[in-house]
Amino acid sequence: EMEHLEMLFNSIHFPLLMSLTLPAQTFNVQRFTATDEQMLTNVGEKMGEMTQLTELSMSFSILTGRIPLKTPLKMLDVSNCSLNHADMAFLASTFHANHLEVLDLSGHNIPEFYPSTFFKLLSHCSSVLRSLSLKDCNIQDTHVRMLILGLSPCQKLQEFKFIGNPLSSQALKHFFTFLCELPMLKNVEFPVPRDCYPIGITCPIDDASVCRFDHQKYERIAEELNLILLQANREDVKISTPLFGSYDAAVQKTNNELGAYLIKSFKDLTSPLEKFTSSFKKMS
Template identity: 85%
Template structure:
């Protein structure tokens, strides 16, 4: 597909034939199992690298060859999701700098930065034309902290941004000063200017007591919110449950919070408000125990659009899981369930959350037997369309696999 674009430019037929104006590569989905003959994946990072190479190679070809005059009139906008790391940074920068001279125009709709120096991130994000950007992911090894985020929002406008992902510890309110609180307010106001923003991921930032300050300025209700491991307190959960966002949340991740122990009633209020639209709910490491299952079932009962339910890392017995699975058969849209290794498969006295060293030290034979019984419950409930699994180290993530 990508090399075909280069060949199209170099061997374009008669000028009277209709010209290609736009190619949209943003809908390509990366999958774990490759069905092509070569079985080799070409993920978002590899596509970014190849497209950048082709653009630069094309410029060299055009300079060296005696091309038809019509070739120089070709201008094709290539809509693409760019994925930039230290390894492909220089190549992508060169391709973006030469954009005005190349027949293939890289139009960045989504941008993901990982393992990249902060200075380089600030430089390349300006080259992408941020006014067109709809999705921005800054993850893992990009040391973007709150003061850097304020600089970013003050110096660059993102009028079309719909989705924003920030790296771990962008915010850490435990060490906030009075000026930091003012900075947090400014960031909230700047996000409020992004009138298209409906998806926000703040995982592993410490935001205790500050969710309202950050989210209340938003002009558009959020459809996706990831506040996993953000140390939310009762005030944060109360704000979420009573905010306009709660009626629009289609994807919600509250992992890493002791929901039954800290704010059970406000959580179920939040769940009730979002139940008519909620498609994905993630409650990993939330201290959900056997005694909480009936209440959980009650809260999930109106969630008829729920497709994805993940609750790994919770101390649940095999009997509690069977009870829960019997109920899950009743959710008509459910497609994917990620459930924990039953507590009775681990040695007696195991403490939760389970550390990485102990995660795999369970009775695998017993687990397999219980997993078969849980799948049988789905089968007997005529729900063979539901995939149930226990990915101990997380689900497949194409972006992570590439880096």
């Protein structure tokens, strides 16, 4: 809750803090009172005093019209924060956008609510942007051409995540042809093509239906997308569709898969350790 954050910031100063991740729903401006407004102002001022802060994550807060940023950041996660046009315009100002290397705007209906402001934001951060997440942003086939225009200047982009957008396999193939042109791109998380799902499933797809797609058809399409990369000599680009958890290119697993793998590894390690301990006790 925001009042706890204010108490913390009032009690302890963090002049050297470089990265801050706030709990989900720390802010909810929809139920703000006059006291809350002053509290948010105070929190914003305290964060403004953190002159070394370059990374901020505050996903799943409701921040409509109230982004508490005073200093430019290199990494910003405002996914699912109910941002409005004024918020996007605020982020698109050169003061903030020129520094953004990692940006997560997932969970916002970008094409419908603020397409022009979003592209202004992209144009301002294009020279430094390394990672962009646009998951569940209602990007459809008709928006692909505009998305390509927006991403074209982002020549330093290394990672692009757009899971959960209702795109057809044909649109994805067109988009992947463009992605081959981004020289530093290494990791792409793409959605299950819309035509892999049964007729009648509407977007956004709920959790109960997200796995109800034609897996064989998906595999065929994924192979075709990989072929596009190979034909462009871009075998360095890794693609995946992690429906649950983000893909980690370093270990080639999603968060959930990695967790399961670590638990299994720990169990595999436990048995020999138990045997060693038992033998050691017998010796002593």
